[in-house]
Amino acid sequence: MVYAAGVDIGSAFTKAAIVSGELVAYHILPSGGNYKLTADEALKGTLAKASLSTKDIAYMVATGYGAANVSLANETITEVACQARGISYFFPSARTVIDIGGQFTKVIKVDDRGKATAFMLSEKCASGSGRFLQVIARVLHISLDEIGPLSLESRERVEFNTGCAVFAESEAISRIAEGAAKEDILAGVHRAMAAKTLNLVERAGLEADCALIGGGAKDIGLVKSIEEALGLSLLALEEPQIVSALGAALLAEEKASPK
Numbered sequence: 001m002v003y004a005a006g007v008d009i010g011s012a013f014t015k016a017a018i019v020s021g022e023l024v025a026y027h028i029l030p031s032g033g034n035y036k037l038t039a040d041e042a043l044k045g046t047l048a049k050a051s052l053s054t055k056d057i058a059y060m061v062a063t064g065y066g067a068a069n070v071s072l073a074n075e076t077i078t079e080v081a082c083q084a085r086g087i088s089y090f091f092p093s094a095r096t097v098i099d100i101g102g103q104f105t106k107v108i109k110v111d112d113r114g115k116a117t118a119f120m121l122s123e124k125c126a127s128g129s130g131r132f133l134q135v136i137a138r139v140l141h142i143s144l145d146e147i148g149p150l151s152l153e154s155r156e157r158v159e160f161n162t163g164c165a166v167f168a169e170s171e172a173i174s175r176i177a178e179g180a181a182k183e184d185i186l187a188g189v190h191r192a193m194a195a196k197t198l199n200l201v202e203r204a205g206l207e208a209d210c211a212l213i214g215g216g217a218k219d220i221g222l223v224k225s226i227e228e229a230l231g232l233s234l235l236a237l238e239e240p241q242i243v244s245a246l247g248a249a250l251l252a253e254e255k256a257s258p259k
Helices: 035-050 079-090 130-140 144-151 165-177 182-204 220-230 243-256
Strands: 003-009 013-019 023-030 057-064 096-100 105-110 116-121 210-213
Touching: 003 035, 003 079, 003 243, 013 035, 013 243, 023 035, 023 243, 057 079, 057 243, 079 096, 079 105, 079 116, 079 210, 079 243, 096 182, 105 182, 116 182, 130 144, 130 165, 130 182, 144 182, 144 220, 165 182, 182 220, 210 220
Parallel strands: 003 057, 096 210
Antiparallel strands: 003 013, 013 023, 096 105, 105 116
16 A cells, blocks of 8 residues: 655644545644744654554655755645645535635646646735734734624724725724724625635636635634625635645656556
């Protein structure tokens, strides 16, 4: 039996996956300040779950923001290629992928072979990424896990007048001082992020089916806001953060077992 591994080092989280014909195991942990150490720990955690050792891994692909720090990787492959391959494993019908990551939001067009044909990347502004949610969570003194459920309780959504995360933070603080409820502020943040996502999708060209991945996909309030903006239901995963690592592992498996 041939085992292959993929490691995805993102700005916020590092993910590792092992495959052998199918997904065998995966592990996720915060990236921290030492990408090399985190990559080793992610791989170690995945190997432990699969009851394997590094000697059992025939080929390994690294991807993501800190891919160069994966010392045991045989090669690095772009995150876009890995995400396209990974989403096709879960959803072969997916033709558009929205990735809301820690630093950027991406929209990827995928063909029926699981290959990326085009992609669009958000501008370098935190309001187009999961970083925006971290900023607002800090302002409201709540955890990221609380954001989604709390936002769904909104009855009078706050409308943000800026698309900039820095100014939105100041605006959120002002709205708190005015007495706006946390849930209404969060609903407004989700609406603003959904509008930016819609703009990116329209530029890339929406083609169904459409899947949502990345850490932002764990926020149920954001998911519903994006679905409302796009006017369709999104394909969703129980663990949307592992798609890139899984795709890297699947590509590694192809390298280890060439046809």
